[in-house]
Amino acid sequence: METFQSLLAKKLSEALAKAGLPTAGELTPATDRRFGDYQTNAALVLGKERGENPRALAEKIAAHFDVGDLCETPAVAGAGFINFTLLSGAIEKKTLELLRDERLGVAETKSTQRIVIDFGSPNVAKPMHVGHIRSTVLGDALARIARFLGHEVIGDNHIGDWGTQFGMVIYGWKNLLDRQAMQRNPLAEIVRVYKETNERAASDPQVREACRQELVKLQEGDKENTDIWNECVAFSMQDFEHVYKLLDIHYDIQCGESFYHDRLPGVVERLLKSGIAEISEGAVVVFFRDNPELADKPLIIRKRDGGFNYATTDLATVDYRVNDLKADAIWYVVGAPQILHFKQIFEIARREGYTVDLRHIIFGSILGEDRKLMKTRSGENVPLRDLLEEACKRARKIIEEKNPQLTEDEKIDIAEKIGIGAVKYADLSQYRMTDYIFSWEKMLSLHGNTAPYLQNAYVRIRSIFRKAGDAAVATPLWGVEGGTGHRPVATTLTLTEPAETNLAKRLCQFAEIVPQVLNGFRPNILANYLFELANSFHTFYEACPVLKSSEPARSSRLALCELTGRVLKHGLGLLGIKVPERM
RNA sequence: GCGCCCGUAGCUCAGCCGGAUAGAGCAACGGAUUUCUAAUCCGUAGGUCGAGUGUUCGAGUCACUCCGGGCGCGCCA
Numbered sequence A: 001m002e003t004f005q006s007l008l009a010k011k012l013s014e015a016l017a018k019a020g021l022p023t024a025g026e027l028t029p030a031t032d033r034r035f036g037d038y039q040t041n042a043a044l045v046l047g048k049e050r051g052e053n054p055r056a057l058a059e060k061i062a063a064h065f066d067v068g069d070l071c072e073t074p075a076v077a078g079a080g081f082i083n084f085t086l087l088s089g090a091i092e093k094k095t096l097e098l099l100r101d102e103r104l105g106v107a108e109t110k111s112t113q114r115i116v117i118d119f120g121s122p123n124v125a126k127p128m129h130v131g132h133i134r135s136t137v138l139g140d141a142l143a144r145i146a147r148f149l150g151h152e153v154i155g156d157n158h159i160g161d162w163g164t165q166f167g168m169v170i171y172g173w174k175n176l177l178d179r180q181a182m183q184r185n186p187l188a189e190i191v192r193v194y195k196e197t198n199e200r201a202a203s204d205p206q207v208r209e210a211c212r213q214e215l216v217k218l219q220e221g222d223k224e225n226t227d228i229w230n231e232c233v234a235f236s237m238q239d240f241e242h243v244y245k246l247l248d249i250h251y252d253i254q255c256g257e258s259f260y261h262d263r264l265p266g267v268v269e270r271l272l273k274s275g276i277a278e279i280s281e282g283a284v285v286v287f288f289r290d291n292p293e294l295a296d297k298p299l300i301i302r303k304r305d306g307g308f309n310y311a312t313t314d315l316a317t318v319d320y321r322v323n324d325l326k327a328d329a330i331w332y333v334v335g336a337p338q339i340l341h342f343k344q345i346f347e348i349a350r351r352e353g354y355t356v357d358l359r360h361i362i363f364g365s366i367l368g369e370d371r372k373l374m375k376t377r378s379g380e381n382v383p384l385r386d387l388l389e390e391a392c393k394r395a396r397k398i399i400e401e402k403n404p405q406l407t408e409d410e411k412i413d414i415a416e417k418i419g420i421g422a423v424k425y426a427d428l429s430q431y432r433m434t435d436y437i438f439s440w441e442k443m444l445s446l447h448g449n450t451a452p453y454l455q456n457a458y459v460r461i462r463s464i465f466r467k468a469g470d471a472a473v474a475t476p477l478w479g480v481e482g483g484t485g486h487r488p489v490a491t492t493l494t495l496t497e498p499a500e501t502n503l504a505k506r507l508c509q510f511a512e513i514v515p516q517v518l519n520g521f522r523p524n525i526l527a528n529y530l531f532e533l534a535n536s537f538h539t540f541y542e543a544c545p546v547l548k549s550s551e552p553a554r555s556s557r558l559a560l561c562e563l564t565g566r567v568l569k570h571g572l573g574l575l576g577i578k579v580p581e582r583m
Numbered sequence B: 001g002c003g004c005c006c007g008u009a010g011c012u013c014a015g016c017c018g019g020a021u022a023g024a025g026c027a028a029c030g031g032a033u034u035u036c037u038a039a040u041c042c043g044u045a046g047g048u049c050g051a052g053u054g055u056u057c058g059a060g061u062c063a064c065u066c067c068g069g070g071c072g073c074g075c076c077a
Helices: A004-018 A042-050 A054-063 A088-100 A130-148 A165-176 A179-184 A186-203 A205-219 A223-247 A257-273 A310-324 A336-351 A384-402 A408-428 A440-444 A451-472 A498-518 A523-543 A553-574
Strands: A027-029 A038-040 A075-077 A081-084 A114-118 A152-156 A277-280 A283-286 A299-302 A329-333 A357-361
Touching (some): A042 A054, A130 A223, A130 A329, A179 A186, A299 A310, A336 A357, A408 A451, A451 A523, A451 A553
Parallel strands (some): A329 A357
Antiparallel strands (some): A027 A038, A283 A299
């Protein structure tokens, strides 16, 4: 199914050809309602190229434009814009098509890729905290969207389970462990001894050296240290799993840093052999002398003491993902501070001849309400687990106020959908590059541009269908998955009220918006669209009674409700956000 | 010192490859509910897009300079 935008774009290039003009400019949604629904700047672009009067060119193009039953006669306006206004018949027809389409009009991509998405990546023996939200939630949303568009996605959790910190963890385990505390809350105790060791090591060189020795023993395969390591990983994984369950995050694979341990020597050897790396001051280093940007920024891939670092691991990871997983693209959803690191890694991969499409998807920092950076190390960060539970608790409180008659099970379920949804939406609705100001108030506010606002639109729709009963909504919706379980009786649509037409147009735009998300990795444009859709629905809801209206309006409006509900549910689903039936 | 990111309404933010008179939400103020969930809707007010130069039919968007904030730059990840 084609979108209005692509249909009009096609007609535009036909018109240009008929007018003897080359393809030029673009066809976009109108910037303002006054200008109709879509616009093109083709005449402006051509006017500039050929030194001709843009308005005259616009008139010429418009004259050759075959409107069919799609839109009104194109209008030339301003400096030479051509504006298109859809005919309501075309909107009605398209809306009916969408009702029958389980993909809601969204076309699958023509160039399917196998994409490894590296996101989340918490560290073992460190608590997951607010700083992990962005990578996890953003990566998951991108994975869902890419998958929906037809890509083959492999979500990979590159867990930090093999770093230098394990020297400290093992040292702390051996010297500082409180067995009783360990039984009560294993992860908390591991974190405690790690932190304490960290502090001791900072001031005591002997402790530092001891930690280093423990790390070397672990890397050499020492039995005792390996056992400790295994236990630490297992305890941490339990905590991660709990959080992932709450967040509804699912990975296809979880190849942490330790997974690549055996491959590291081979990476260094290969790079030395090919001359990409060289030995410098005892370490193995890659220089980028012919790259002005990186010329003074070499990358160490083997330390003087023979140890490997995360650069080595990341290089081995590229190998694995390309050679074993057969990835066409790898997306790293990792914070902005690592820009330089990935530039270096990508440059090495390029030198080695890899053609895989490597993307570093960066995002801004998480700031406290004081606008200062939330430190990730040895700070008093809110554990993610507590944060999410707090979100649910606060949602629960509001549910008790608004809807106390719900059953206990319903309240728990709804509180989770609202609380978690609020946290995710607060993040995803913002452009990823913008620094994120963490605020309980904002995150959990149930007013304005928030998940609960969108969820409420869905709930209102569901309420209508519950009230409508069997007579109005006899059979399931064409068995479509993701349908709301009922189908409107309408086989034709009659849009008369402005609120109806606006809502229908909005619904038609879903298919135009979703593919754009991957262009720049911006889930916020989908969030923004859904907010506008919910807004259009609420306006419609206020202005247009559904069940109390008479035919044919009643059936038409039920159809609009049905479709709105499905787009909201599916759209929020692409962001990893669930919708409740009541709230 | 070098590099990257950011600077838009009182606050939090949209604004994709340059397009028409820069948009939302919150807060403020004024309205709307015998109603399918008011967790809502409608309206009013609010701006030198950090500053300046340049590129052109056209700049929040591109280039350069400066100011302010953040991050990063050889053995942590």
